[in-house]
Amino acid sequence: MSDVNKISLQQQQSEIERNFPELLAAKEKIEERAGLPPLEDAENGKVVTRFPPEPNGYPHIGHAKAAIIDEEYARMYDGKLILRFDDTNPENERLEYYAAIKVGLDWLGVKYDKVKNTSDDIELIYQKGLELINSGAAYVCTCKQEVISKNRREMKSCKCSILDQNQNNDRWKKMFDKFKAGEAIVRFRGNMSSENTVMRDPVLFRILDGKHPLLGDRYRVWPSYDFAVAIEDNIDGVTHAFRTKEYELRNELYYAILDALKLRKPKMMEFSRLEFKGMPVSKRVLKPLIESGKVSWYDDPRLPTLEALKRRGITPEAIRKFVLSLGFTKADTLAPFDVLESFNRKIVDEQSTRLFMVKNPKKLVVTGLPTSTITIPNHPTKDLGKRNVTVDENFYLSSDDTKDLKPESKIRLMGIGNVQIKTVSDHLTCQYAGDELVEEIPKVQWVSQKNFQKLKIQIPKALFIDDNFNEDSLEEIEVYVEPYYLELKEGSEIQFVRFGYCRKESASLAIFTHR
């Protein structure tokens, strides 16, 4: 052995090649992958994935991650994607959210092969529940909630668990009329002494009196998430199911339910949650902000909802690239918003009209201008057309650009030519100094006093800083822009030169995307 180490690596290599060529052949190394990692047990043409949101709110970046992963895998294997509204809790769900989620997916460009609702299958789910009751794998429990959780903690079974099949059947029937909400639940016979608390006889059905957005009050016995997902994934033919990491402990239950019913088991996998720092997703924290007026609505550009991202100028293509770049991992991550921005910038750059914009205007009077019509290209490299601006001797510059100016110094008014400063006071005066491009002369943008437009730009910042609401999270600035702004379509992305990308919201408002 030590002899081996005395010879050089190269010699070792050739030794091996001579004596054991199969060693090298076996190791045809794995190339760097492009997209998501391959799926286990995935057969081309047979993969079925599903995206199962609960219609209880507006879709956000977390939904986007899940949906994109689901779709990518379905595509990767020529399979199918099912959009399934997981609507098993009438107390939380609303009709408008079904629609909002579809709109969001549409915008993202996620195409599904089938839409359905868990609530479509409620009768079938009852059937499966009854089957479990009849096989003794489930029982109806009428203990008080506190008792149940106490028993769970103490790993003790309750008296309901020893009921016989007839008694359980009887109770099951009563759940549909006699029992009131909260008086009875059906529980899966798991294992009260399991270390996984999820397995301590979890809930399969409970009574809920809320009005279901689709079914009204036709039903009041509703399956729990765990039961519904297991059954639905099975009957939908799902082969690979993905969910976020916090569900991981529920896998044991998922498979146990399927086993008890002797049903085929999809492969369940989990990935880390996607959330941006300082951009909460939960309704629990957003709702009060909206109610107090600190945030206008769920499409406020500071939020990570799809609607907000869209208003802010983030493109769906960028979101997809971004999500894919995150990979399929379980590591807890601090999502890199700058990567999203970078993808977005590259996409948006070539479509964005470049406009001049002036912040904190400072007046400039130019003498000797040779022309009164200036033609400016809308993009430095792409052919996005040109625009004409008529000017007189009065201009505005950003005061940032005028700070260092002294008499005699030269600047170049972009698209016009060089000027030489003559006087500096509350306003500047200067003299036209030719059109020759000189590298050292700073180039600044301007607007003409003749025809500028006032515009408000909203600049979204982190909503929260260390769990505290950031009172300065939405900066608003008043600026002057060229009149050409008015001709651009609402919703279009523009770049204010040397400032950054913004999305036109209306004639008087633009939202800052990123720089």
Place this chain on the structure above:
RNA sequence: GCUCCUGUGGUGUAGUCCGGCUAAGCAUACUGCCCUCUCAAGGCAGUGAUCCCGGGUUCAAAUCCCGGCGGGAGCACCA
């Protein structure tokens, strides 16, 4: 507290299952140069990781084993 998951440069990841090809690839961020009538995009180059720590196995470990530590999650008649 118990249980589970997780830990690669500032950040996100690839590689980890099947130890050597890589003293670790890519992206982003940052810096510089080129290009440019933008501080954008594009091109090029650079800074930056003893792969959480400590042991062990091995000729060889980010990769396998053991023990720590850090972070997250679950412990609901919500999903």
